[in-house]
Amino acid sequence: MRRAFTATDPEQVWVAEITYIRTFPGWVYAAFVPNVFSRRIMGSQLSRNMRTDLILDALEMGIRTLQREGRDLTRLPSQRPRSPISGHRYTDRLAEAGAVASVGSKGDS
Numbered sequence: 001m002r003r004a005f006t007a008t009d010p011e012q013v014w015v016a017e018i019t020y021i022r023t024f025p026g027w028v029y030a031a032f033v034p035n036v037f038s039r040r041i042m043g044s045q046l047s048r049n050m051r052t053d054l055i056l057d058a059l060e061m062g063i064r065t066l067q068r069e070g071r072d073l074t075r076l077p078s079q080r081p082r083s084p085i086s087g088h089r090y091t092d093r094l095a096e097a098g099a100v101a102s103v104g105s106k107g108d109s
Contacts, residue, residue: 007037014042014062014099016055016090031058042066056089063097073099 007013013036021028031054033043043061047054066073 007035012037016059018050018055020050029054031055033058033062035062052089056093059090059093063093073097 014033015036016031016033018029018031021030026048029047029050031043031045031047032041033055034041042065043058043063045054045057045061063073
């Protein structure tokens with residue numbers, strides 16, 4: 001994607017992000033998969049720990065949403081976070097859905 005976080009149609013670019021929030025009982029981790037064109041959150045997931053499937057669950061939610069709507073993922077590049085919890089399984093799931101994975105360089109948002 002070369003840091004080109006713009007899109008001209010809905011199935012052009014998704015991104016994936018993980019963040020964490022401090023609460024009184026402890027940390028909460030949130031994964032989001034927004035559509036860059038519409039800014040619609042295609043999938044999301046919350047957890048009390050940074051488990052491996054956190055971002056995968058958010059991605060799966062987005063994929064199933066598009067499939068239910070009868071839309072095409074084959075032109076969809078998805079920027080995944082540079083995170084040890086997403087790794088190859090995220091890229092493999094995108095490939096299964098017909099999408100293309102893109103990973104930013106270290107230090108990119």
